[in-house]
Amino acid sequence: MAQALDACGSGELWEFGAGSGALAEQLLASLGETVTRYTIVDLSGSLRERQRERLAAFGDRVQWANELPASITGVVVGNEVLDAMPVQLLHFDGLQWFERGVVVQGDAFAWADRPTELRPPVAGPFVPGTVTEIHPQARAFIATLAGTLTRGAAFFIDYGFPEAEYWHPQRRGGTLMCHRVHRSDDDPLADVGEKDITAHVDFTGIALAAQDAGLDVIGYTTQARFLMNAASSRCCRVPTFAPSPIRRNC
Numbered sequence: 001m002a003q004a005l006d007a008c009g010s011g012e013l014w015e016f017g018a019g020s021g022a023l024a025e026q027l028l029a030s031l032g033e034t035v036t037r038y039t040i041v042d043l044s045g046s047l048r049e050r051q052r053e054r055l056a057a058f059g060d061r062v063q064w065a066n067e068l069p070a071s072i073t074g075v076v077v078g079n080e081v082l083d084a085m086p087v088q089l090l091h092f093d094g095l096q097w098f099e100r101g102v103v104v105q106g107d108a109f110a111w112a113d114r115p116t117e118l119r120p121p122v123a124g125p126f127v128p129g130t131v132t133e134i135h136p137q138a139r140a141f142i143a144t145l146a147g148t149l150t151r152g153a154a155f156f157i158d159y160g161f162p163e164a165e166y167w168h169p170q171r172r173g174g175t176l177m178c179h180r181v182h183r184s185d186d187d188p189l190a191d192v193g194e195k196d197i198t199a200h201v202d203f204t205g206i207a208l209a210a211q212d213a214g215l216d217v218i219g220y221t222t223q224a225r226f227l228m229n230a231a232s233s234r235c236c237r238v239p240t241f242a243p244s245p246i247r248r249n250c
């Protein structure tokens, strides 16, 4: 973050989806006065109150925004926010594709399929019975962000895969899952409203959406490699060269 702020000549950090405020607290504490303003954008009103309490020590350098400004110069970070964005579920029965939705049956919810023109971004092959996801909202978010990022960089840390792994024929159940008090399950229709629902990120789709909207993709790596690189080398810099465009299937 410090390198990226330095490279773009700004003290502005923006965090999308700050949750408990844990990342914000660590960034503000470790970056010190380098950060002149830390702006949080989060959908959850109750989490905003938790963030306010946790970050009170940093005074009015921390702000909250309800909408994007016309222009951002600075660094944007999102940790586990792309995986919280809604996805659309698709089901392939071996012959055709269906969009999977939810219907009310008495007091309960149930899945319901209807034929759709929607498709995963790769051609397959797909095994009959495959249920998977597509991520139009996350892609739209990146495109909107690209429109406001005048000079700077955006870092997204998350669970996910490149598309060749995401839509690998063996991943026939998709990645949608729920978390609640350190337990996970795969049934979003149980305990509705009590659980976090998440789906992995299609990093190829995110990179392509960013690129299509005018951003350069400067890198993609696992957290393990990122940390080893950061720990073993002080010469790991935000690149100043023009990165080569990414293509489908890479």
Ligand SMILES: C[S@@+](CC[C@H](N)C(=O)[O-])C[C@H]1O[C@@H](n2cnc3c(N)ncnc32)[C@H](O)[C@@H]1O
Residues within 6 Å of the ligand: 016, 017, 018, 019, 020, 021, 022, 023, 024, 041, 042, 043, 044, 047, 078, 079, 080, 081, 084, 085
């Ligand atoms: C797992 S938490 C993030 C944890 C936090 N980034 C950290 O590292 O400490 C996910 C957060 O994303 C927020 N969120 C979900 N969808 C969002 C959206 N479309 N825009 C902004 N925030 C969103 C949720 O309210 C929640 O605060």
